Amino acid sequence: xxxxxxxxxxxxxxxxxxxxxxxxxxxxxxxxxxxxxxxxxxxxxxxxxxxxxxxxxxxxxxxxxxxxxxxxxxxxxxxxxxxxxxxxxxxxxxxxxxxxxxxxxxxxxxxxxxxxxxxxxxxxxxxxxxxxxxxxxxxxxxxxxxxxxxxxxxxxx
Ligand code: FES
Ligand code: FES
Numbered sequence: 001x002x003x004x005x006x007x008x009x010x011x012x013x014x015x016x017x018x019x020x021x022x023x024x025x026x027x028x029x030x031x032x033x034x035x036x037x038x039x040x041x042x043x044x045x046x047x048x049x050x051x052x053x054x055x056x057x058x059x060x061x062x063x064x065x066x067x068x069x070x071x072x073x074x075x076x077x078x079x080x081x082x083x084x085x086x087x088x089x090x091x092x093x094x095x096x097x098x099x100x101x102x103x104x105x106x107x108x109x110x111x112x113x114x115x116x117x118x119x120x121x122x123x124x125x126x127x128x129x130x131x132x133x134x135x136x137x138x139x140x141x142x143x144x145x146x147x148x149x150x151x152x153x154x155x156x157x
Contacts, residue, residue, distance in 0.1 A: 001065055005030070006074030016062035020054075021045045023061045024071055032072035032101045036130075043129030046102035047071045053109040055128075072101035075108055083149045084108055087142040095133035103129045107143050116147055 003010045005028060012027045024030045024047065033056060036044030040058040047056045048070040049063070076082035081089070084107050094100045103126065110117055110125040117125065122140050131139070 001061060003061070003064055003069060004066070005069045006071060007068075012061070014061050016060060018061045019057055020047070020059040020061050020064050020069070021056035023064075024056060024069075030071050030073050034098055034101060036099070036102075041130070042099070043102040043106060044099050046105040046129065048105060048109060051109065051112060053106050070105075072104060075104070082108065083146040084111070084142065087146040087149070091138055091142045091145065093135055093138040093142045095131075095135050099129060099131045099133075100135075103131065103135075103139055107139070107146070110143070111147055111150060115151055117143065 001012050001014060001016070003012060003023070005024070010028060012023055014023055014027060021033060021035060024033050025035070033047055034044040035057065036042035038057045040055040043055065045055055045057040046053050048054070049059070050067050051070070076085045084104055088094065088100065088104065106126055106129050110122065114121055119140060122143050126139065
């Protein structure tokens, strides 16, 4: 099966119904995306499909064929972090960290559509991402900070 992951064409030998999360983690070794509930309930496995946040644990690989998949590894790296990733570090947003790549992927999709989200917009967009450590206030603050930076300097996207 042919997939495009973080801008690169990848070929994987999996059955069409294999969950995309297994393909991302086990076949492609992109382990930044996490397994939480496996039932579409927690958001830990969130990636983008053509820019939309999806739950990769309940998405069959065939659905992603020849579409654009973006994982946490594709939005920035330590040398060139996404403004959201910078804000996450600056505000010490994660606690245990487990849910945070899913949180960042949902936040990234939100800012792509809504560059100046209100608290309510953020709560609404992030409501499917559960954090057992309760970092929600810091996530919200980090999204506001990244939004402000992006609005000052849109080329950082
Ligand atoms: S692991 Fe996919 S939503 Fe929980
Ligand atoms: S930081 Fe621990 S689950 Fe969110």
